[in-house]
Amino acid sequence: MRLTVIGTGYLGAVHAACMAEIGHDVLGVDVDHEKVAGLSEGRPPFYEPGFEDVLTRALDSGRLRFTTDLREAAAHGEVHFICVGTPQQAGSQAADLRYVDAVVDGLAPNLSAPCLIVGKSTVPVGTTARLAARVARLAPPGTRVELAWNPEFLREGFAVDDTLRPDRIVTGVTGKAADEALRRVYAPMLAAGVPYLVTDPNTAELVKSAANSFLATKISFINAMAEICDATGADVATLADAIGHDTRIGRQFLNAGLGFGGGCLPKDIRAFTVRAQELGVGPAVAFLGQVDEINQRQRSRTVALARQLLGGDLTGRRVTVLGATFKPNSDDVRDSPALAVATELHRQGARVRVHDPEGAAKAVLAHPELRCGADLLTACQGAELVLHLTEWSEYRELDPVKLARVVRTPLLIDGRNALPHDAWRAAGWTVKALGRPAPPPEEPRQAGDRAVEPLRTLIASPAASGSQASGVPSPALPVSPVGGVSSVSGT
Structure with missing residues (x-):
């Protein structure tokens, strides 16, 4: 089929390349000339595992190209996918739909043949109906245009696999023609047995909001x-x-730690709350306000723990933050909990260095006050405290013995509860993590303990006559609450 994909961010660029991968003739559209030029040359504007290979294959096949011209898109597509962002409005928790509206305003007047417009962006319930009225007003008289909603469920870091092998496909349609067109689009997935749920547009729009709200909760x-x-x-x-x-x-999703972030979950649950209030059912999702507050509090609790471990004052203390992106396998630093902690540590006077395998450049661009090191060991040189805040495999595979040689103090906050704490402690590190108790101190050995039985035998033997032995118990690390946050560590 001839498809257009309007908006070439994480969602749109991946969707466009993957649709070409399964055999469709795809035209990607974006207002950003630099982004379009880069994609046309096979240079992704973001890091996503496997995406560059799919993009290259799609371009080489001749089934994928990019443009900035919506008129060209209108002439090309049988199905037009809207994949633009719906960020949080400035000064409000509602979704900003200006980019979605701009797509419709630019596309509809140029349509000249029957087609289907399909939204994939996360939007408030009722958006499809509102856009359908907008299209009817703007499209040339007599042009048959249907609207449908097909929410995306991509996970950054797994976007290619989630597009080619989704766990389900949801479509909200109002007519048979739209259903048949979308079944043709996703024919390879349907042949592979992917669950395919057909519903009305309102339900389809709600599916994404409900899914993100449940995960956040x-x-x-x-x-x-x-x-x-x-x-x-x-x-x-x-x-x-x-x-x-x-x-x-x-x-x-029951892993306690620093909490969620990124460009989706936080703004989506806030927009869902606002929309429920507009519909007069705000109390039904009022709990999402608490979900958001708990999530934000994890960031302040981590900063408080860092301050406590460094004696109550961060001024001038050398701190290294491992991780800048909101999750691993991405370079996305939007609403990153790791960066939020790093910037607050800096604000409170710490000398902060940040390391991230892929997100360092974007982190510095967003927060020029931070220092980001390309080399992990250099970033940790002389650190008095290391915070593990994004669970990259590179950090899970770190050698704590080697790292202990370059830091000033082997003190670690595992903000993701993802490192092998026993191995780090064995290497001499003091390890702390939210929600984890301090390990019990070693018990002093008594003469009657099994552990000293071989020693008793040795003392009793004739060869050991006159020898003496004594044991010194290991000191226990003090545990004291400071600023309302207990000193905690993993086991």
């Missing part, structure tokens, strides 16, 4: 439990394992 729930664990000495990781065995709950 689950993450904030376990982080709320981490606060309870800090107050009681309980272990949130064991708690998560225990409740995760309940099939009604499940273990996924």
